[in-house]
Amino acid sequence: MEKKSEINGHAMPSSASTDRILEKGAQKSFLEKLMEFLRKNLLVIMTVSGVLVGVGLGMMVRNMNLTKAQMTYFAFPGEMLLRMLKMIILPLVVCSLISGAASLDTRSLGKLGGIAVAYFLVTTLIASGIGVALAFIIKPGVGAGALNTNSLGLESVSSNKETTDSFLDLARNLFPANLVAAAFRSYATDYKMVAVGNNTNGTTLYQKVPVGTETDGMNILGLVLFAMVFGVALRKLGDEGEELIRFFNAFNEATMVLVSWIMWYIPFGIMFLVGSKIVEMEDVVLLVTSLGKYIFASILGHIIHGGIVLPLIYFGFTRKNPFSFLSGLITPFTTAFATCSSSATLPSMIKCVEENNGVDKRISRFILSHRSHSEHGRSGHFQCIAAVFIAQLNNAELKRWTDLHHPGDSHSLQCRCCRHPSWRHHHHRHHPRGIGLPTNDLSLMLAVDWIVDRTTTVVNVEGDALGAGILHHINQQEMKKQQEHQQQQGGELAEVRVEAVANVQAEEETSPLVTHQTKGLEATPEAIESVL
Template sequence: MGLKKDLLLVLTIESVVLGVVLGFVIRPFNPSNDTISLIGFPGEIFMQIVEMMILPLIISSVISALAQVRARDARQIGIVTVIYYMTTTFLSTNMFPENIIQATFQQVQTYYVPIRPKLHRQNGTVVNVSEVVFHKPQLTYTNEMNVLGLIVFCSGFGVILSILGDQARLMINFFIVLDAIIMRWISALMWCYPIGILSLVCKNIVDIDNLTETAQALAMYVVTVICGLMIHSLLTLPLLYFIVTRKSPFAYMTGMLQALATAFGTASSGATLPVTFRALEENLKIDRRVTRFVLPLGATITMDGTALYEAVAVIFIAQLHNVKLTLLELLTIRLASFQDGTALYEAVAVIFIAQLHNVKLTLLELLTIR
């Protein structure tokens, strides 16, 4: 078993490295769009298979985990988890979906509709003409799974099963067996990860237009983002782990190597979720009742790296367009990126667009546009 885990870890890391190498080898030949699509085809199939497993994985894991713990323990786990995630992100309106079936394939998203001022005529003369374009926030549904809403529903479902106890034993056993089936299926799919990651990494590198010029133009931006991510991942989070547990964070990170490599190759928290389950439960021996509740929630509502690079991106683009940002505007961008904890709504990008059009958003509006 140990040999298999080590082999899979080595293959995952090698697939990332080999994907980068092959990407740079193929680039000079200027492959056609069809060729690039064929290179990324295994990766696309891989991502579709993984995404297919996310819904049953979340439902079975969250319900089975909370149904097997006492209601008091479930409440304690929930409180600690929410407090931790609330330190890095705000929750969104998608916590409570109005239709649980619809939540499996759609979620609410805020977008801005440009509204141009009307022209007023007086005695045949146009008056009150303004070049300012206002943006009105509107809610719409996007074709993406509302994972957060599903987690909230499944959490309540699991806690109630735990309270019912023997009365709900048949239903509890059903979700326990369903969870075991899904994890066995995912264990078999793990061996497809190296092929999918290699394909995705290679395709992304080949598909970049004018790599040298792009790298030169974005050099400082890339360096800034990477430095921020390194500080956050190698200093802030390990320090927080050490303060809470009084244990070495580097031993913990060693057990997470395969999950880290998968996250780098796929750039998807959902695709990495099954690997993270396995790493925590098999390598680090963490109670599965904790991982099955904490991980799906964390993969949905906490995206520290997203908040970091979005804030840097807005400031970088503002500098390119010679837009002078005041201290208050910088703090506003930081606050918006702080609350942008899900991939549901690009708050920072909208704020920057609003700044370009001289639209001033109040602090209350920033907190309620979700």
Template sequence: MRKLALHWKIIIGLVLGILWAVLSGFFGWSDFTTNWLAPWGRIFINLLKLIAIPLVLFSIIGGIVGLGDPKQLGRMGLRTLLLYLCTTIIAVSMGLLIVNIAKPGKWMDDDIRTENRIAYELWAQQEGQPVHDHKNYLDDAANETLIAEVAKRRGYDEDESVQSRLKLAKNQKESGPLTFIEDMVPSNVFMAMSDNGSMLKIIFFALFFGIALLYIPEKHSKPVIDVVSGLTEVFLKMVELIMQGAPFFVFALLAGLVSEMAEDDPAKVFELFKGLTWYSLAVLTGLLIMAFVIYPTIMKFFVKRLSYFGFLKGISPAQMLAFSTSSSAATLPVTLECVEDNLKVDPKVSSFVLPIGATVNMDGTSLYQAVAVVFLAQMHMIDLSFGQQITIILTATLASIGSAAIPSAGLVMLMIVLSSVGLNPAWIGIILPVDRILDMVRTVVNVTGDATVASVIGEVSEVDSEEVV
């Protein structure tokens, strides 16, 4: 076992965690799993989050100082943001293409879809929203009994988990056009580092601090730079030490997650996914194409020194960790290590590009949002026009910027996308049962996208350096 590569150990931990959860359901061990195993998974995520924020802070400062030339910093920043924007647009477009071809929402029983349509029209009537595609099932006398039944049912919008996200989405929707920029500037950097803070604020402070260091005399900046470099090394070593226990921590994390879903009845796990199989397959198809076709193709075009399997092997530990934690932020320390040590990207580049990517690059989340919106429309017998689907692309792309790099943050962004095309944001309750598993896969895509962009930027920066010489 000692000679086994870390990513294989993590995979074994993942599989054993799921098997333990299912077996604990059969034998009634759920309480033991919840009380004695699940906490270790949460401790693992907390340890990674503990390191993530200071590592982002010091690595960005160190990366900027390492660049030396402010002009080079501007070029790299522009290239980074443009490349992240391009991959996000590709991801959303891929999602729309797949969901329009597969039509997962139309595989459901027509009677159920009719009920869904009536529920949608009742909601639209209540909210004063125009009904899509000008169909009106409420005016059909044949549906009178069904309308009465649907009207009496408890809606998804009464669910507590949906309500809490509705409030967050409402706040985001009501924000002004410059709120995104306003939210980037912290009034207190220490508050920004708290649990309720924003990674964007930390990145802004790090960028501002690093740029300021470039403009002061070397005799004053050198002691600060030495401290920053030393602290970065300390936090990287902490990552290395934590990752020694990753296989066990991942086992505990998955055992707790699946056990929570199944309780003492393992059949519940399968029932949770049964009704949403086609939707899940559509999302997974898009995510796997992004991770194993689109990104390696970009790498092959720009970074010829890395083979297809060389790239995937190099980033695989970060992918496995992203799958188990569902958090780009928690995975960031390991992503930095993989990109620098395995993909051989200059630390000056990776320490600048990757922390930004963990915040603004949400390709997997954007793809899932596109599929989810059209799927929910299809299952409610709503035909979205080409213009409305373009709106989905724009809204999902913009909503992904600044989306929290934490589990299920995409659900809040999905509500904003649903609202942008006049659909009920409370419909996220329909896909909540399968969201956690899909969230794990889309985090893998987000992390793989970050590594791809960092490698491309690193390669382009090397070419620029050679031309200057």
């Protein structure tokens, strides 16, 4: 007699036949899942493959002994990728910040900015601490002093800018005199020697006078500040500002469509970017053998900071798995590794954070647009390890952490106690209070910068993404609290209004000022705004 089992009161075939049916279903679903996975992650797979193929291609072409001109032609597809990504940055940053500032009320904007600054300040301090600790433990400069910079074909670099002028230039760039020029030029102070008279011996006396110059490169700080203030001004206009807000929202979405098209070129471009870098490499063996400890200390610092510290901070705030969040960002991470540019990674980063991780558009674009142009991870690790590296390179003894301090310029090292005789190195003119880094040693670090900078950029991008995720989580929690508070106070009427608001926020990025959203909700304007 055939055994039958009952499921939900119905007689079923024997377990053997059931197993066969389930196996077929499982096989089918597995294939479907595999195809769905490949379809969803096709771009990621292609991008990672592009890096691997690029390495192999670079190694093959390296043996062909190309001329400088041929190297340039070989690097052309990669150059096109960088040009495309940089082309899209200006409209992406300006339009996203204007629409973001217009759709967040001033109070929320201030609180959002405050939390973001605190997060990035803390992560920078932690990065600096890790950098100094590793530098003292690994001692990257010990044994590297024998390396002759001439053997690497390096040029000396000089940095003679006064700290005061650096801060003044920052303020000047925040308020560009010409917005159109700010799209491709920045303000920078230079110096000239001016005769101011003669001394008693008849010798002409000169003074160094700061002179304003324009340098090539987008003044992103000025554009960011203008975009934010302009967005707030549009919000203050009320009904009159609606049309312009709609325009910038539409411009923003059109820009993201362009980004999605460019992203399909990334795997091909990355292949040639990586390949051309391998072809252009000088004597890598000499660099790694002489500066291997410096490279190891820097990359280890990035692994600790990016693999342990940042995920722990994210988990502490959200109680969610940080690695599942980061798994949706493989494409921007690969792009960051290949391009060494946080700003070039910005378009794909914004797209992936919003689509794969569901971060609010206003928050992601507000945070990422700011952070892509300020390398917080780099300033923490690079400056600290670089300072200790050069001190050790010149046989200087730094026995206390307090011996180090950064006066704002990564090209300077100050020692509070300058009594050790080894500070009087032949590179320096002795000063009773402090010394600058020797330019030869700086050029040493710049020689391996292209190696270290890849992990630096990835960590920068990771920190920005996790920061956006944390702010999104905090915003969601605050919104829930406000909804509960309104439900308690307003009863059924408040409940209906809160549902309407939730639907509005789930839709595409629009401003609370848009008429069709606000007319029915004028009684509760606060409910409409993103609450932080």
